[in-house]
Amino acid sequence: xxxxxxxxxxxxxxxxxxxxxxxxxxxxxxxxxxxxxxxxxxxxxxxxxxxxxxxxxxxxxxxxxxxxxxxxxxxxxxxxxxxxxxxxxxxxxxxxxxxxxxxxxxxxxxxxxxxxxxxxxxxxxxxxxxxxxxxxxxxxxxxxxxxxxxxxxxxxxxxxxxxxxxxxxxxxxxxxxxxxxxxxxxxxxxxxxxxxxxxxxxxxxxxxxxxxxxxxxxxxxxxxxxxxxxxxxxxxxxxxxxxxxxxxxxxxxxxxxxxxxxxxxxxxxxxxxxxxxxxxxxxxxxxxxxxxxxxxxxxxxxxxxxxxxxxxxxxxxxxxxxxxxxxxxxxxxxxxxxxxxxxxxxxxxxxxxxxxxxxxxxxxxxxxxxxxxxxxxxxxxxxxxxxxxxxxxxxxxxxxxxxxxxxxxxxxxxxxxxxxxxxxxxxxxxxxxxxxxxxxxxxx
Ligand code: PA5
Numbered sequence: 001x002x003x004x005x006x007x008x009x010x011x012x013x014x015x016x017x018x019x020x021x022x023x024x025x026x027x028x029x030x031x032x033x034x035x036x037x038x039x040x041x042x043x044x045x046x047x048x049x050x051x052x053x054x055x056x057x058x059x060x061x062x063x064x065x066x067x068x069x070x071x072x073x074x075x076x077x078x079x080x081x082x083x084x085x086x087x088x089x090x091x092x093x094x095x096x097x098x099x100x101x102x103x104x105x106x107x108x109x110x111x112x113x114x115x116x117x118x119x120x121x122x123x124x125x126x127x128x129x130x131x132x133x134x135x136x137x138x139x140x141x142x143x144x145x146x147x148x149x150x151x152x153x154x155x156x157x158x159x160x161x162x163x164x165x166x167x168x169x170x171x172x173x174x175x176x177x178x179x180x181x182x183x184x185x186x187x188x189x190x191x192x193x194x195x196x197x198x199x200x201x202x203x204x205x206x207x208x209x210x211x212x213x214x215x216x217x218x219x220x221x222x223x224x225x226x227x228x229x230x231x232x233x234x235x236x237x238x239x240x241x242x243x244x245x246x247x248x249x250x251x252x253x254x255x256x257x258x259x260x261x262x263x264x265x266x267x268x269x270x271x272x273x274x275x276x277x278x279x280x281x282x283x284x285x286x287x288x289x290x291x292x293x294x295x296x297x298x299x300x301x302x303x304x305x306x307x308x309x310x311x312x313x314x315x316x317x318x319x320x321x322x323x324x325x326x327x328x329x330x331x332x333x334x335x336x337x338x339x340x341x342x343x344x345x346x347x348x349x350x351x352x353x354x355x356x357x358x359x360x361x362x363x364x365x366x367x368x369x370x371x372x373x374x375x376x377x378x379x380x381x382x383x384x385x386x387x388x389x390x391x392x393x394x395x396x397x398x399x400x401x402x403x404x405x406x407x408x409x410x411x412x413x414x415x416x417x418x419x420x421x422x423x424x425x426x427x428x429x430x431x432x433x434x435x436x437x438x439x440x441x442x443x444x
Pocket of ligand 1: 079080142143200202203284
């Protein structure tokens, strides 16, 4: 079972910090469990691993099987919470090189997560000569980036297969009743999956939003949900030994003591997009009202050769949370070289995991000495079950953290600001006044 370890925290926090925070953690726990805190309309994810729609889950598995049988590629269109979780899990469990590997599951391309014509054109080229399907994901059904991308890929599908067959290759994941995507899907007869009303984008990876693409890539989504349910039980119990309580307490106490940046580190490059998912989760949940730790991430050991300098000796802004994923699936040992020209024979026969673990320990000690508090999130391994535990752990700790910080962890009012400006500058009807005002500012 996933655990949290706090390395020598007494160098940074008073010994009583966990006890001091207990009443506030109990209050945050109560709010999450009973849905009585700020943003409680969006706490459907708390019991999701137990209460998820089993009928829809079976449809997701059936759709994944169909896509695996009739498509060489799945194009997944979505942004933010409608993108990062699925990408994180697919990269982590199937490899960032998943699309390059020999396999009997379709390639999965993520698009609609930006406005780059080159990125879009590249995926259009990649699917031009293969059979493909599209999963368009948007809770609101109105987000510009995925909506624009979907126009391109729907057109490509219809050109290739005709409207009827194209319709059998489009899967829309959206609100159960509202939004342009839902209306379009219903009018065209596309298969739809639901983003539940009470689950916000960044907490939606364990709904159809994440599950369909993840299942298409061949991941056992039952095991993913099982892992999440195990952690749900641990978190429902709560208490000082609960890993989510311990993580939330330590990062909050460090924030209150003046730390302003949390770096999430992992020694497995396949974790990179899980870190991106984590950044959105914590950044959008906590970063409001002038508060919140800034979530950043690093890939170790690669970034020890770049960001390592700052972490060791730059401004003392940060705390570091290291995710450890246990033993690698493959055990590779350093070959012996009789000449030993590189002087590396002292490592001959050592496994890569052994070397990595010593690097991990050396870094922990160095960063601690350099004044960086270290929190360790230790997973048993890198299976779907482990990742399910990890996802739920981070979600739950994030809800607790938001309540400790006294913000609503489930809204994101700040995301609207850029959208309004973009719509105005693009000439969207209804934004005429703002357009003139913004253009005058830009042309100063
Ligand atoms: O967490 C959020 O709410 C956002 O990141 C959204 O997920 C993102 O903006 C995409 O929204 P939608 O799913 O409505 O297209």
